[in-house]
Amino acid sequence: MKPTFSLCLLLVGLHTVALCHQHPRYRNKQDDAKGTYYPGRSSQWEEASPLKNKTFVKLVFSNADFAFSFYKLVASEATHKNIFFSPISISASFAMLALGARAATLTQILEGLAFNLKKTQEQEIHEGFGQLLHMLNRSDSEFQLSLGNALFIEETLKPLQKFLDDVKSIYESEVFSTDFNNSVGAENQINSYIEEKTNGKILKLVENLDPLTAMVLVNYVFFKAHWEKPFSTAQTKQEDFFVDQKTSVKVDMMYRKGYYRNYFDEELSCWLVQIPYSGGVAALFVLPDEGKMKLVEDALLKRTVNKWEKSLQDRKIHLHIPKFSISGTYDVKNIVKQMGMVNLFTEQADLSGITEEPGLKVSKVIHRAMLNVHENGTEAAGATVKEVTWRSGDFPRPPRVRFNRPFLLVILDKFTHTVLFIGKIVNPKQND
Known part of the structure; x- marks a missing residue:
């Protein structure tokens, strides 16, 4: 029996806390590499905007196209239900997976992510995602956005060194050795990692792992922010x-x-x-x-x-x-198949860039997102916000x-x- 490759995508969503902070800030250790920060300007960074990079612009447009296409497919099946997901979490995970894909499987993944392969080279896509993940990960006292990846690989499987090097250097992924024959132990290992990375928001995402699983890919997003203008x-x-x-x-x-x-x-x-x-x-x-x-x-x-x-x-x-507080859990596999990613989940899957052993395919793709919107903290902080704006746009x-x-x-x-x-x-x- 051929081994299966189980891919899990994970997101924990938004936790908004409305405290009064007058100026948006996102200085961190990468500041000096990005440019000079000018608070209060319409452009947050002078001479450092990634949108001056043509390759990055192509990535931004493709990611947006993927996001809205994915939304429409979800909405067509969930007509009377709440919807909430992180498209960047999903696209980054499939892009990382593409590092190990070859032939038609690779083409289907990248085209499914809305890239025009006649205009954009595979290397540009990976470099763009690496740059994007680096810029998105930032935090300070009033804002936290962290997005990352992890691979849990069957301990008897020997991944190619190039694949390991690329997922670590481009996608900043962590890699763990896992005994999937002990499915309960593997579930506990993965779920504990997920729980830690999402500050306890996502619990027991992975259940009923197949003992024949060869690899699990986890992607997580954690976002916590304060309203710039709080509610009372x-x-x-x-x-x-x-x-x-x-x-x-x-x-x-x-x-x-x-x-x-x-x-x-x-x-x-x-x-x-x-x-x-x-x-x-x-x-x-x-x-x-x-x-x-x-x-x-x-x-x-x-x-x-x-x-x-x-x-x-x-x-x-x-x-x-x-x-409100909502969450959504999605079987991503069924959705991306409609976007052209078919071979990945069949015997035709070519993931020979991960390991030279034949037979790998993706068996499972899980995505969970959570959102919490509230005004908490405004009174306790004794917040006062003064707004100065041009009056020409005023309504009577x-x-x-x-x-x-x-x-x-x-x-x-x-x-x-x-x-x-x-x-x-x-x-x-x-x-x-």
Whole structure:
């Protein structure tokens, strides 16, 4: 019987804590290599933007195309369910796997990740991901974003040294020797690693491991941030959230009047409100008019989000956002097969770049994401925020934008223009 190669993808999601910090910061030990930091400027880094690198731009566009394509496939099967996942977590894992793929298997992975192989070489893709992972990993007292990989390899399997060197140097992956014949012990080893890397948020992700497993690939993302403009718990009130025309649920609705970059898209009939975190990351909340969710979902493309970004204006609004905690667990294998990654999961899989032994294939791909949005900490911190903005965008009466029906959420890293998370909140009270 041929060995199987079990690939697990993992994410723990967003934990927002709203404390008052006036200036976004993400200085860390890589600062000197990136350039000079100028707080308060529209461009966080002078002469250091990765978007000046053509190879990196191709990576950003392909990652965005993959993210929105993946979302549409998930949404087509989960029409009345909450959705939340990290596209960068998934794409980085498959890119790392591509290091060991050959022939048609390799082509299918990279094209499935939305790369045009006539315009982008494989080496450029790996270099781009390596650069991106390096830039995304950063933390300070108010912001933490960590994304990483780990390989658990059957102790009798001898991976090629080049593969090991590349996953460590490009994808900064850790590599562990594992006895998969002792499936309970292997599960405990992997789950303990996952629990540690996600600060205890993801428990027992891996279950019922096949004793014939040859390798497990884990990817994790942990994101914890503070709202740049916090909500006050004193303003949170119970309100109705309208799941559909017949169903409503009571939710804790946060409220804040203030300046946010916002825009109403007449063509797609939806409100857009960008809510920034300290640390150069922002959440774009998208509120379709009633009955317009499908129209907006179909329009989810890189160019649509680019148009939204350019159209947003800093204006005063009355903002109502529900507190919610959701998670999503996905069988990624079935989704990426629809995106052209077929051979990987069959006897036709060519993973000879991992080990010279024939017969490796991917048996399992698991992805779990968690999201927690709340206003915690504002009163305890005694926070005061003063906003100074141009008054030319003022309304005589600020519009009221109330997220009390199904909405979309895209969390973007502003520096690298990377989509970190995508979600749809159909029912804030529903969990995975």
